[in-house]
Amino acid sequence: MHLMTSNELRTVVVPAAGLGTRFLPATKTVPKELLPVVDTPGIELIAKEAAQAGAERLAIITAPKKQGIMAHFRTDAELEATLEARGKEDQLAKVRATDGLIDVAAIEQPEPLGLGHAIGLAESHLAEDEECFAVMLPDDLVLPYGIMETMLEVRQRYGGSVLCAVEVPEEDVSKYGVFDIAADSDDPQVKKVNGMVEKPDLEDAPSNFAATGRYLLDRQVFEALTRTKPGKGGEIQITDAIELMISEGHPVHIVVHQGKRHDLGNPGGYIRACVDMALEDETYGESLKQWLEQRLGE
Numbered sequence: 001m002h003l004m005t006s007n008e009l010r011t012v013v014v015p016a017a018g019l020g021t022r023f024l025p026a027t028k029t030v031p032k033e034l035l036p037v038v039d040t041p042g043i044e045l046i047a048k049e050a051a052q053a054g055a056e057r058l059a060i061i062t063a064p065k066k067q068g069i070m071a072h073f074r075t076d077a078e079l080e081a082t083l084e085a086r087g088k089e090d091q092l093a094k095v096r097a098t099d100g101l102i103d104v105a106a107i108e109q110p111e112p113l114g115l116g117h118a119i120g121l122a123e124s125h126l127a128e129d130e131e132c133f134a135v136m137l138p139d140d141l142v143l144p145y146g147i148m149e150t151m152l153e154v155r156q157r158y159g160g161s162v163l164c165a166v167e168v169p170e171e172d173v174s175k176y177g178v179f180d181i182a183a184d185s186d187d188p189q190v191k192k193v194n195g196m197v198e199k200p201d202l203e204d205a206p207s208n209f210a211a212t213g214r215y216l217l218d219r220q221v222f223e224a225l226t227r228t229k230p231g232k233g234g235e236i237q238i239t240d241a242i243e244l245m246i247s248e249g250h251p252v253h254i255v256v257h258q259g260k261r262h263d264l265g266n267p268g269g270y271i272r273a274c275v276d277m278a279l280e281d282e283t284y285g286e287s288l289k290q291w292l293e294q295r296l297g298e
């Protein structure tokens with residue numbers, strides 16, 4: 001049956017309507033998706049990743065107070081004219097980097113009722129024949145790019161839905177959605193999932209394979225979401241909808257990411273991401289490295 005599964009990725013849903021409470025006070029006025037990693041906001045990094053995975057458009061779930069996110073993708077003719085007049089070619093190229101990259105549409109989530117609720121809002125924005133879609137969380141940096149391409153291959157092979165996982169230290173499992181892995185999963189990279197639990201207590205965690213912010217979902221998830229009651233934190237959790245689908249026989253696999261992963265949603269993870277990316281940066285890398293060595297030696 002899975003050979004019939006359409007494997008074309010057209011839409012990437014980007015939930016960006018959360019309150020960002022772990023990043024207050026900055027997020028009182030600045031959406032966390034606009035905080036720069038070196039000089040580029042998380043939302044632009046996601047647009048690049050989605051375009052590279054072959055998607056045609058981003059469906060960004062936004063909140064009424066987070067209008068700046070969509071503004072980031074709009075042309076600012078005045079700024080461009082000024083940069084041009086001043087001969088600032090490099091900056092002009094940066095400002096224009098999102099032009100023609102990918103189509104961007106906004107879907108408003110009036111209230112932050114949870115990640116599952118946010119994803120559910122995308123249903124009416126998919127074409128009728130889109131059998132799957134991706135979700136990419138802009139506060140999760142999964143490097144190098146390319147995990148979604150592997151996830152698409154896995155859906156081609158097994159059908160159903162495919163998620164990205166990383167192995168986390170045991171003491172961290174209660175921060176994540178955690179996978180219950182099939183016992184016969186001996187492929188180190190692709191594993192069948194028997195179940196999924198949102199933020200379990202350490203003693204209840206079925207493994208230390210944790211969900212990262214990359215999902216390739218069959219559109220059946222929308223129907224499962226309509227039957228998903230508020231869970232942890234009173235929010236509608238995507239984890240609970242996926243668990244429901246698994247319990248009804250929907251195939252779910254994980255691709256275990258072997259590269260880097262940074263959580264941009266809290267200051268600690270965000271600072272690491274900035275340092276990591278800056279160390280690779282042509283302009284800032286060398287002097288940052290020298291300064292860090294000196295600073296750590298103090």
Ligand code: UTP
Pocket residue numbers: 015016017018019020021022023061109111112113114115117118137138139265
């Ligand atoms: P998080 O839980 O990481 O984001 O949700 P948050 O709620 O903004 O952060 P804290 O916990 O208050 O610090 C994961 C992703 O889902 C989006 C968030 O914007 C983030 O990208 N989200 C979450 C929504 O779009 N809507 C929601 O109702 C909840």
